[in-house]
Amino acid sequence: xxxxxxxxxxxxxxxxxxxxxxxxxxxxxxxxxxxxxxxxxxxxxxxxxxxxxxxxxxxxxxxxxxxxxxxxxxxxxxxxxxxxxxxxxxxxxxxxxxxxxxxxxxxxxxxxxxxxxxxxxxxxxxxxxxxxxxxxxxxxxxxxxxxxxxxxxxxxxxxxxxxxxxxxxxxxxxxxxxxxxxxxxxxxxxxxxxxxxxxxxxxxxxxxxxxxxxxxxxxxxxxxxxxxxxxxxxxxxxxxxxxxxxxxxxxxxxxxxxxxxxxxxxxxxxxxxxxxxxxxxxxxxxxxxxxxxxxxxxxxxxxxxxxxxxxxxxxxxxxxxxxxxxxxxxxxxxxxxxxxxxxxxxxxxxxxxxxxxxxxxxxxxxxxxxxxxxxxxxxxxxxxxxxxxxxxxxxxxxxxxxxxxxxxxxxxxxxxxxxxxxxxxxx
Amino acid sequence: xxxxxxxxxxxxxxxxxxxxxxxxxxxxxxxxxxxxxxxxxxxxxxxxxxxxxxxxxxxxxxxxxxxxxxxxxxxxxxxxxxxxxxxxxxxxxxxxxxxxxxxxxxxxxxxxxxxxxxxxxxxxxxxxxxxxxxxxxxxxxxxxxxxxxxxxxxxxxxxxxxxxxxxxxxxxxxxxxxxxxxxxxxxxxxxxxxxxxxxxxxxxxxxxxxxxxxxxxxxxxxxxxxxxxxxxxxxxxxxxxxxxxxxxxxxxxxxxxxxxxxxxxxxxxxxxxxxxxxxxxxxxxxxxxxxxxxxxxxxxx
Numbered sequence: 001x002x003x004x005x006x007x008x009x010x011x012x013x014x015x016x017x018x019x020x021x022x023x024x025x026x027x028x029x030x031x032x033x034x035x036x037x038x039x040x041x042x043x044x045x046x047x048x049x050x051x052x053x054x055x056x057x058x059x060x061x062x063x064x065x066x067x068x069x070x071x072x073x074x075x076x077x078x079x080x081x082x083x084x085x086x087x088x089x090x091x092x093x094x095x096x097x098x099x100x101x102x103x104x105x106x107x108x109x110x111x112x113x114x115x116x117x118x119x120x121x122x123x124x125x126x127x128x129x130x131x132x133x134x135x136x137x138x139x140x141x142x143x144x145x146x147x148x149x150x151x152x153x154x155x156x157x158x159x160x161x162x163x164x165x166x167x168x169x170x171x172x173x174x175x176x177x178x179x180x181x182x183x184x185x186x187x188x189x190x191x192x193x194x195x196x197x198x199x200x201x202x203x204x205x206x207x208x209x210x211x212x213x214x215x216x217x218x219x220x221x222x223x224x225x226x227x228x229x230x231x232x233x234x235x236x237x238x239x240x241x242x243x244x245x246x247x248x249x250x251x252x253x254x255x256x257x258x259x260x261x262x263x264x265x266x267x268x269x270x271x272x273x274x275x276x277x278x279x280x281x282x283x284x285x286x287x288x289x290x291x292x293x294x295x296x297x298x299x300x301x302x303x304x305x306x307x308x309x310x311x312x313x314x315x316x317x318x319x320x321x322x323x324x325x326x327x328x329x330x331x332x333x334x335x336x337x338x339x340x341x342x343x344x345x346x347x348x349x350x351x352x353x354x355x356x357x358x359x360x361x362x363x364x365x366x367x368x369x370x371x372x373x374x375x376x377x378x379x380x381x382x383x384x385x386x387x388x389x390x391x392x393x394x395x396x397x398x399x400x401x402x403x404x405x406x407x408x409x410x411x412x413x414x415x416x417x418x419x420x421x422x423x424x425x426x427x
Numbered sequence: 428x429x430x431x432x433x434x435x436x437x438x439x440x441x442x443x444x445x446x447x448x449x450x451x452x453x454x455x456x457x458x459x460x461x462x463x464x465x466x467x468x469x470x471x472x473x474x475x476x477x478x479x480x481x482x483x484x485x486x487x488x489x490x491x492x493x494x495x496x497x498x499x500x501x502x503x504x505x506x507x508x509x510x511x512x513x514x515x516x517x518x519x520x521x522x523x524x525x526x527x528x529x530x531x532x533x534x535x536x537x538x539x540x541x542x543x544x545x546x547x548x549x550x551x552x553x554x555x556x557x558x559x560x561x562x563x564x565x566x567x568x569x570x571x572x573x574x575x576x577x578x579x580x581x582x583x584x585x586x587x588x589x590x591x592x593x594x595x596x597x598x599x600x601x602x603x604x605x606x607x608x609x610x611x612x613x614x615x616x617x618x619x620x621x622x623x624x625x626x627x628x629x630x631x632x633x634x635x636x637x638x639x640x641x642x643x644x645x646x647x648x649x650x651x652x653x654x655x656x657x658x659x660x661x662x663x664x665x666x667x668x669x670x671x672x673x674x675x676x677x678x679x680x681x682x683x684x685x686x687x688x689x690x691x692x693x694x695x696x697x698x699x700x701x702x703x704x705x706x707x708x709x710x711x712x713x714x715x716x717x718x719x720x721x722x723x724x725x726x727x728x
Binding site: 069072075076093096097098194195196249250251252253382383386387393394396397398399407414415418419420423 | 472474475476477478479491496557560561562563564565583584585586588672673674675676677688691692693694695
């Protein structure tokens with residue numbers, strides 16, 4: 001009898017101990033685009049799970065094309081995971097819907113000071129000034145060049161952001177490069193990516209260099225800004241490059257610059273580092289964005305996929321522990337090795353071979369600290385980007401620049417009006 | 428006797444409902460309910476996701492739609508697409524069916540070849556054509572160059588406002604024609620051989636046989652092919668989304684794609700619902716007209 005009850009107590013105690021020890025399970029969503037990125041994330045999850053007993057991370061992969069739609073559906077149904085990765089500019093809309101929680105209580109001063117300013121800019125929600133998303137990396141947009149062609153055409157290769165090409169130099173370079181026998185089109189603008197986020201990410205810096213923008217960021221109205229003289233000037237220039245026959249046509253395939261080598265320059269982001277360095281080797285140079293604007297201004301894009309903790313998560317602390325693990329400089333660097341992106345922490349940049357003082361991609365980091373402009377952090381962003389991308393597509397095909405930008409501006413303002421100005425914005 | 432008859436009647440009715448039941452439930456849930464919902468939503472400012480409450484805004488969505496140039500362009504493109512594709516695809520399908528409705532060795536090979544594109548998913552077909560249509564070095568441009576002895580081309584099939592829609596039409600017909608061919612083939616094989624024998628004895632030429640036996644014999648097949656091809660033509664979406672994304676200058680945008688972009692990319696469900704209500708009304712009117720015309724034909728028989 002005594003023996004029996006002793007056993008019972010032991011079992012009960014064991015049960016309590018097991019309960020206390022049972023790991024907290026958190027679900028993490030990841031958009032699967034590039035295989036190399038997925039491999040690193042999967043490995044990091046496995047290593048994190050193996051390194052401790054309190055938290056078990058369950059990674060769910062969702063294809064990139066449908067990812068944002070899936071998040072919205074889950075948000076509607078109240079079935080969001082604990083931690084999810086999201087494309088930078090969609091954050092504002094998610095916060096507005098109340099799906100994300102501020103990360104400020106978790107972020108140490110040391111970490112905050114170490115994050116790239118661009119990561120904080122893109123992750124901060126203007127109405128309350130709080131940080132809702134942190135990226136392991138940031139993106140870089142500049143011009144990749146073929147050194148062999150540039151030297152033979154006698155074009156100066158700028159060393160850094162300060163001595164970037166002016167508009168005249170840039171167009172002069174395009175003319176000279178077009179004259180080379182191997183070059184069919186001097187510039188690849190990746191028009192073949194098709195209508196979508198690339199058009200906004202890649203080409204809104206042109207209007208920003210002239211002082212224009214997608215939307216006025218204090219009044220949150222597009223009319224007068226997106227269809228203003230500065231923006232019209234910028235997109236007219238873009239159309240001019242296409243009309244001159246300097247730009248690789250959308251249907252010519254992806255590899256004009258790095259495969260067939262019929263293009264001399266490629267205006268595209270960090271994500272092409274892999275194919276570009278394989279295709280061009282030592283001939284690959286990275287050139288900062290040209291100073292297109294009247295006051296000799298240049299602009300570039302920023303922002304990429306980042307992490308946010310959801311408001312429905314029962315274990316936000318556990319989610320943060322895993323995010324903190326991802327944000328360790330050594331883990332950021334493993335991720336950078338897979339996709340060539342700019343490390344999101346200054347300490348990681350200092351250790352990076354690609355981004356350090358003599359790194360091949362140093363220009364990206366330099367640009368992020370000087371001339372990068374975040375895409376509007378506003379809940380109307382889905383409409384802003386869709387309207388602008390449609391305008392870009394039509395301008396590409398030869399439509400009237402003002403008409404197209406005006407149409408896009410009206411569409412954006414109409415949407416904001418329909419949503420009562422997206423309170424607390426505009427209030 | 429009377430009672431028994433009544434009993435069987437009840438059983439027959441019950442059986443009929445049992446057979447009908449699943450279909451009726453599915454139709455109610457997946458066709459009628461969404462339609463009623465989109466009519467209701469079309470009078471609101473409903474968003475796909477939003478913390479703000481949905482408000483009734485009367486006919487605002489409709490009055491905006493009537494001023495929306497992109498909507499009417501998509502409408503015009505869809506109509507043009509259907510007007511060209513329906514007769515061309517049906518005609519070509521009949522021609523192919525006549526060709527493969529013969530007895531010689533290897534005929535199954537040809538039937539299979541023509542039918543193959545139908546089995547391949549449209550997305551795959553579109554991606555393959557994307558490569559064939561590349562500019563300036565795609566296969567199609569190479570063919571054009573060889574045939575024209577280097578005088579014509581290269582053409583940017585998908586990015587030139589005058590070529591993009593014809594190219595989409597070509598790809599669509601190539602992919603879909605095998606299906607209608609099979610339907611016509613079945614129709615052809617239902618025509619009694621005696622009719623042709625009798626005609627030959629009477630000294631009718633092949634053309635006369637086609638005109639007076641084959642064509643009338645295919646009347647019901649024509650009806651089926653016409654109706655299905657029209658509906659498929661109005662549903663045009665996949666090839667456009669993959670090949671041109673509605674461009675250039677909106678010359679290949681279609682109603683379904685317009686509704687998709689407004690509703691899912693821009694989250695404006697209320698506005699997209701208004702567009703789909705108009706779309707449904709258009710398709711309904713066309714189907715009614717077709718039915719009226721075809722019913723008359725049936726009465727003749």
